[in-house]
Amino acid sequence: MAFIEHLHITDLTVAIFFLGLYGAMTQRNIIKTIISVGIMDIGAISFFMLANHKPGAKPPVVPTPPQIMADPVPQALMITAIVIGVSVIAMCLAMYMRVAYRYGTADWNILIRRLEK
Amino acid sequence: MAVSIPLHFLVLLPVGVGAVGYFLPRRWYHLALLVMNIAILALSILTFIEVRWGAQIIQHIAGWPDWIAIKLVADKYSAPLVVLTAIFFAGTFVFSTRADYTDKTFLFLFVMLESALIGVFLSGDIFNIYVLIELGMIAIAILIMYKQDKQSVYDAMLYLMMNFIAMAFMLLGIGYLYRITGVLDLDALVARLPLLDNPRAVIVPYAMIMTAIALKSALFPLFSWLPRAHGAPSAPGIVSAVLSGVQVKAGVYLLVRLSAVFSPVIDATPFFMVLGFVTSVVGFLLAIAQKDIKLILAYHTVSQVGLIVMGLNLGSDVAFWGAMYHIINHALFKGLLFLTAGVIIEEYGSRSYAEIRGVLRRMPAIGIGTLAGVLGITGAPFFNGSISKYFIQQGLQGDFGGIGMFLINLGTTLSFVKYSLILFGKPSVAPDRPLRRDPWVAGVSLVFGIACLAGGLLGGPTVALVYGPQYSAGGALSAEKITTFVVTLALAVALYALVVRRIGGFLASIRQFKFSFNQITVVLTLFFVGLLGYTWWAGG
Structure with a gap:
């Protein structure tokens, strides 16, 4: 089990990303796939947040001296990405509600069969 | 041309006017957006002139230093595409002058898409590209x-x-x-x-x-x-x-x-070249299988994009610029075909190619526009598709390339033989049904159709004007090319009659x-x- 000591927290975020991808590949329930896609997005965002992370860095707000500041670029960018992610997930859920009312199912495969009629 | 246009104007103007003018009544809102689109068109053409005969324009937002600032770049790749986007949106706004399917929310989302597209073309920063693609994606959905x-x-x-x-x-x-x-x-x-x-x-x-x-x-x-x-x-x-x-x-x-x-x-150019070829073949095979006229066109877009990607990755200059020209050409004829298809579907109340007949007789302007689009996309002599396909073909080496290109052309022609059946014959609607005449719709269709013809007649000069490199397109009109086209057409008609209809x-x-x-x-x-x-x- 020596390899565990070499693992970094960023490896965990990549694992979360691929866990979400696994969910999107295997789950037949629409809500579960929407959640999986959300997990993928969160994994990518966490990875980006941890890029260029230095141990002991302080949040990039004004009283902190620049030498010990964390890299401010990922934090600024990821606020945008989080907002986009939330709105897309919200839109997916809203569309799912329409689909569920119209076809009465939460299963991708049953949904496809009902479309043709 | 010392006047430099701030590039962020081009990105922010559509969505800005769309947001500020939202309180206007629908008709005025449409008019305001039309005027805004004409302004965008003028600004983008000015930008293009400056980029083409001057230097590329680089703008750092908020005056931050290079590499840190969010950057907008207009260069020889992006400026023509921005002009193309502006032409398209201006054209569609004129086209829909009398349309009843547009309400204010729809128009706002539409200009939001315009902002996102122009932004993607002009961005010089990869994260900015990501954000703008997501914005466009939400609007499209x-x-x-x-x-x-x-x-x-x-x-x-x-x-x-x-x-x-x-x-x-x-x-x-x-x-x-x-x-x-x-x-x-x-x-x-x-x-x-x-x-x-x-x-x-x-x-x-x-x-x-x-x-x-x-x-x-x-x-x-x-x-x-x-x-x-x-x-x-x-x-x-x-x-x-x-x-x-x-x-x-x-x-x-x-x-x-x-x-x-x-x-x-x-x-990875060999990878994308092969992928482009496969995309092109699969695209037309699926297009032949469709019944819905809009789906025929949509699968055909897949096929043509494959051709463009193949041309871009052939590793030859002629083919590269030919593919860049094909981007413009494909935009013109496929845009035209989709616009006219929308009108045809509305008029006939059907989307199946089997139920639509006699478009040329019932709606001459729309029919001529469709015909020009079909001739353009199949690469008929004198039309714009022939020029860019000729350039792409010049980059191909060996027998395999020639056969591949012939296969793509044959498939394109085959699916459009099927598509153009809707033009001929007796109109399949009741003759006493009143016909909606809309001069804006007819006008835009004819202008796009003429552009397809002009892009073919002036193929070489257009490439030189838009992108710079000088290539002679004379070979596209040689007797050999015209014979190839006629043979392809005959083969496609025969295949359609003998094979496609039986399966x-x-x-x-x-x-x-x-x-x-x-x-x-x-x-x-x-x-x-x-x-x-x-x-x-x-x-x-």
Whole structure:
């Protein structure tokens, strides 16, 4: 089990990303796939947040001296990405509600069969 | 031309006018947006003139230094595409002057899409590109389900989720890239990537970003979202025209842009060349199987995008610029075909090619426009498609390339023999039904049709005018080429009559075959693994 000591927290975020991808590949329930896609997005965002992370860095707000500041670029960018992610997930859920009312199912495969009629 | 136009105007003006003018009554709102679009068109043409005969324009937002600021760049690749976008949106706004399907929310989303597209073309910063693609994606998802009839909500949901997964891949790729290089600016990436200690570290982010871009430009096997979005039953013709004319080109443009950024360390041109060819063949095979006229056109977009990607990656200059010219040509004729298809569907009340006949007699202007589009797309002599296909063909080497190109042409012609059946014969609507005459619709169709013809007659000079390089297009009109076209046409008609009409059951089974969401995700993952493996193998 020596390899565990070499693992970094960023490896965990990549694992979360691929866990979400696994969910999107295997789950037949629409809500579960929407959640999986959300997990993928969160994994990518966490990875980006941890890029260029230095141990002991302080949040990039004004009283902190620049030498010990964390890299401010990922934090600024990821606020945008989080907002986009939330709105897309919200839109997916809203569309799912329409689909569920119209076809009465939460299963991708049953949904496809009902479309043709 | 000392007057430099601030580039962020071009990006912010559509969405700004759309937001500020939202309180106006619908008719005035439409007019305000039309005026805004003409202004954008003028500004983009001025920008293009300055870029073409001057230097490229680089603008740093908020005056931050280079490599740190968000950057907008107008250069010889992006400026013509911005003009093309402006022409398209101005044209569709004129086209829909009397339309009753546009309300204010629809128009606002439509100009939001315009802002996002112009922004993607002008961005010089990879994260900015990501944000603007997401913005365009949300606008498109709402536009294609706007009327919420039939299965459009399902189509829009599938579109949104597929694209969101691809964009998550891109975000992770951008994160990797930022971690390795510490910059997001495209020029800075070009400067820093060759300096890396271990260039192989770039392979993973490259594969992630390119998977997303390949999905955006609808390459095989990731194109299943495109027919749903472009051929969506509930989307009006103008949305389909813009999506197929300009939006899918944003993906192709990014493919060119980002391949150039990564080219010092990773060269995947053979991969994309083969993929382009396969996309092209699969696209027309599926187009032949369709019945719905909008879906025929949508699958055909897949095929033509494949041809463009193949031309861009052939490694020859003539083919590269030919493919760049084909981007413009395809936008013109496919936009025209989608606009007229929307009108035809409205007039006949049907989407099946079997139920529509006699468009030329019933609606002469629309019919002539459709005919010009069909001649353009099949590469008929004197029309614009022939020129760009001729240039692409010049970059092909050996018998295999020639046969491949002939196959693509044959497939294109075959599916359009089927499509053009709607033009001829006796009109299949009751003759006493009153005909809606709309001069704006007819005018725009004819102008686009004339542009298809002009792009063919003046093919060589147009390429020289738009992009710079001088190539003679005289060979496209040689007796040999015209004979090839006639032979292709005859063969296509024969194949249609003898083969395609007899295998209806087989075609129906192709038509009904659909991937589920899980299968699409698996295909996306396999594509990513395949691209990763290829770059690993080719780089090692």
